[in-house]
Amino acid sequence: MIELNAIHRAYRSDEVETTALADIDLSVQAGEFVAIMGPSGCGKSTLLNILGTIDRPTSGTYLFEGEDIAKAPEAQLAKLRRDRLGFVFQSFNLIDELTIAENVALALAYRSMPAREKRERVDAAMDRVGIAHRRNHHPHQLSGGQQQRAAIARAIVGEPKLILADEPTGNLDTENGAQVMDILTRLNADGATIVMVTHSPAHADIARRTVHMLDGRILSAVRRAA
Ligand code: ADP
Ligand code: ADP
Numbered sequence: 001m002i003e004l005n006a007i008h009r010a011y012r013s014d015e016v017e018t019t020a021l022a023d024i025d026l027s028v029q030a031g032e033f034v035a036i037m038g039p040s041g042c043g044k045s046t047l048l049n050i051l052g053t054i055d056r057p058t059s060g061t062y063l064f065e066g067e068d069i070a071k072a073p074e075a076q077l078a079k080l081r082r083d084r085l086g087f088v089f090q091s092f093n094l095i096d097e098l099t100i101a102e103n104v105a106l107a108l109a110y111r112s113m114p115a116r117e118k119r120e121r122v123d124a125a126m127d128r129v130g131i132a133h134r135r136n137h138h139p140h141q142l143s144g145g146q147q148q149r150a151a152i153a154r155a156i157v158g159e160p161k162l163i164l165a166d167e168p169t170g171n172l173d174t175e176n177g178a179q180v181m182d183i184l185t186r187l188n189a190d191g192a193t194i195v196m197v198t199h200s201p202a203h204a205d206i207a208r209r210t211v212h213m214l215d216g217r218i219l220s221a222v223r224r225a226a
Pocket of ligand 2: 127130133
């Protein structure tokens with residue numbers, strides 16, 4: 001599904017150049033669940049941002065479903081993000097002025113489908129993460145775990161090809177973190193491809209493969225039996 005080749009990302013400010021990613025090669029097959037680990041500053045977020053087309057590599061190629069998108073026009077990337085990617089963040093990023101159902105529905109705003117189908121999809125996504133009973137609440141009325149489940153519903157409602165999760169359990173206690181991991185595991189078993197940044201070795205163990213990074217490079221990849 002995804003192939004990164006010789007990806008390099010440098011930031012330049014004044015005279016100082018920082019290499020965030022150096023020569024990254026990474027393939028992700030459809031249906032995989034990949035964890036990315038490494039110390040702060042090693043390039044995990046930069047890598048996830050490039051996968052999510054929020055950031056662009058300085059050089060290298062990025063094939064998404066066979067198409068080289070490293071230099072694709074922004075409008076094409078915006079459409080790709082909307083139609084084929086789902087994002088989950090550490091800080092949930094829900095809109096507090098909207099209800100949970102409205103937050104989830106927002107991800108379908110630019111999809112052309114009948115209103116009834118949108119409603120059904122929103123209901124189904126909320127059901128899958130056990131948040132339907134909070135559909136008319138606003139984010140601040142929910143626990144952190146509930147908010148992250150709602151954010152996952154928003155990420156999956158468009159049936160994305162790839163889910164990108166940046167420390168999805170980073171702001172959650174052990175029990176809520178475990179619930180979120182159970183949901184991600186279930187989504188993966190149902191066919192979703194997931195790339196997740198995590199600081200939790202236990203949560204990385206749940207993924208099928210862990211990619212260890214250091215200083216902008218991939219150190220090693222650990223694969224686990226299915
Ligand atoms: P991680 O997510 O593993 O903590 P990041 O991808 O955020 O690492 O950062 C990788 C490196 O790139 C770090 O040295 C960081 O300081 C640098 N970096 C990240 N974003 C920027 C930026 N916008 N401008 C300059 N340097 C940046
Ligand atoms: P919290 O995460 O704040 O503890 P939950 O939403 O997990 O809150 O739980 C609130 C109540 O809703 C609990 O009684 C729980 O058993 C119930 N509940 C949670 N998920 C579902 C679901 N998918 N269907 C029905 N009831 C649920």
